[in-house]
Amino acid sequence: MSKSIKVVVTGAAGQIAYSLIPRLVDGNTFGNKVVNLALVEIPQVVQKLEGLVMELEDSYFPKMGEVSFTDNFEEASKDADWFLLVGSIPRGIVYNGKKIEERSDLLSINGGIFVEQGKAIGKYGKDDAKILVVGNPANTNAFIGKHAGCNDNQLWMAMTMLDSNRAKSILAKKTNNSVSDIKNMIVWGNHSPTMYPDIENALVSGELGSSVINDMSWVESEFLPTVQQRGKAVIDARGASSATSAAKAAIDTVIACETPTEEGDSFSAAISSDGAYDVPEGLICGYPLICLDGVTDPRNIGSLIRSAASFNIDGVIIKERNFPSESKLMYKAASGAIEYINIFEVSNINSTLKNLKEKNFWVYGFDSKGNKDFTDIKWEGKNILLFGTNSASFSKREYMKILI
Numbered sequence: 001m002s003k004s005i006k007v008v009v010t011g012a013a014g015q016i017a018y019s020l021i022p023r024l025v026d027g028n029t030f031g032n033k034v035v036n037l038a039l040v041e042i043p044q045v046v047q048k049l050e051g052l053v054m055e056l057e058d059s060y061f062p063k064m065g066e067v068s069f070t071d072n073f074e075e076a077s078k079d080a081d082w083f084l085l086v087g088s089i090p091r092g093i094v095y096n097g098k099k100i101e102e103r104s105d106l107l108s109i110n111g112g113i114f115v116e117q118g119k120a121i122g123k124y125g126k127d128d129a130k131i132l133v134v135g136n137p138a139n140t141n142a143f144i145g146k147h148a149g150c151n152d153n154q155l156w157m158a159m160t161m162l163d164s165n166r167a168k169s170i171l172a173k174k175t176n177n178s179v180s181d182i183k184n185m186i187v188w189g190n191h192s193p194t195m196y197p198d199i200e201n202a203l204v205s206g207e208l209g210s211s212v213i214n215d216m217s218w219v220e221s222e223f224l225p226t227v228q229q230r231g232k233a234v235i236d237a238r239g240a241s242s243a244t245s246a247a248k249a250a251i252d253t254v255i256a257c258e259t260p261t262e263e264g265d266s267f268s269a270a271i272s273s274d275g276a277y278d279v280p281e282g283l284i285c286g287y288p289l290i291c292l293d294g295v296t297d298p299r300n301i302g303s304l305i306r307s308a309a310s311f312n313i314d315g316v317i318i319k320e321r322n323f324p325s326e327s328k329l330m331y332k333a334a335s336g337a338i339e340y341i342n343i344f345e346v347s348n349i350n351s352t353l354k355n356l357k358e359k360n361f362w363v364y365g366f367d368s369k370g371n372k373d374f375t376d377i378k379w380e381g382k383n384i385l386l387f388g389t390n391s392a393s394f395s396k397r398e399y400m401k402i403l404i
Helices: 015-024 046-059 073-077 103-124 138-149 161-175 216-228 230-238 244-258 298-310 328-334 349-358
Strands: 004-010 034-040 064-070 082-085 130-133 155-158 267-272 284-291 315-319 342-346 362-365 383-386 401-403
Touching: 004 015, 004 073, 015 034, 015 046, 015 244, 034 046, 034 073, 046 064, 064 073, 073 103, 082 103, 082 244, 103 138, 130 138, 130 244, 138 155, 138 267, 138 284, 155 244, 155 284, 161 216, 161 244, 161 267, 216 230, 244 267, 244 284, 298 315, 298 328, 315 349, 349 362, 349 383
Parallel strands: 004 034, 004 082, 034 064, 082 130, 130 155, 284 401, 315 342, 362 383
Antiparallel strands: 155 267, 267 284
16 A cells, blocks of 8 residues: 655645646655645635646546645644645735835745744644745745744755756756756755855766856856846746746755655755854755655665664664554564564654764764775764665765755
8 A cells, every 4th residue: 555645735726836736646756655635725715726626636646645725724734744835925916016026025924924834834744744935035934934833853945946957957058968967056045146056066967067167257247147036037027936947846856855866966955054064053044955765675674673683783763654563574584683672663863863962872874985894883882873775875075964
């Protein structure tokens, strides 16, 4: 039986959501998981979602589970795994006699929305829920929501993938490459005209951007301004904010968080700073990220348990949703070792590691390219050994943050 996942989408009657929602249930974004959708809108337009639900049903998406719609965000939030917070007052509309163009203009309008949504997510969402803020000003809205939620186990992100995709497109055209040849295009800072798309450390067909592009006048006069002001340019051209490209970027971010990052690549999103790179702690800032997915194959889990027992390891920590407690394959692979080792099921690996490090545990990561053998280390004191999938590696560039 396929696992299921619950996804909440706000602003579900808007243009971005209209492009976004079908892709959530097409079988590509969440793989083999059945996706239950909770669609949220303001009371004035919530009934329009009835037509969208009809379209979803008529499209026969094989991975679509239950679909509900409501104007009650708290109700929609219950036991949700993912939140895509698209709903907000967009740029380009006239509000109280003023045309809203800059993200700063949106703060007073949208701030209150994210306080209430943050509280509901912290109280009713899954403890390991992931939240992607799409509605602008995204970084500020994510900051407000995260602090209102008071749940550090949940991962709040502001979307910078749209800026990253825009930068990839421009760089691909400049270098006569395919967009798929551009890797590690990170957007530092705030999702605003002050953002910095990192062309120097991007990879163009495997080569550093700094070696491919040696024309800094082009970078400063064309590349940076074009990426930074692209949103406004779209509004000027079509009379409305980006919709299709924003939906694609949201899907790209979800996929990046749900699948292990390919060797030599990273993805861009803004998360809460831990003080790295002298960014003030707690600020929502764009960082380069990689995702190390957990070990999920029952046979691999059984083998890990057997190996842990043979090395006299005291216990195994595993994400509860990944532990196949009733799998005969796991018990067979463990060869009886499961009777002699403690199994700790946790809802959130990141918060567990953080708590253990505060209790003076050392955390070690396995890397196929590492220069030190497992048996060469003197295992003294309290230690944690961290495993990912075979495709995940810790030998990424030093500045990258890891999502598990």
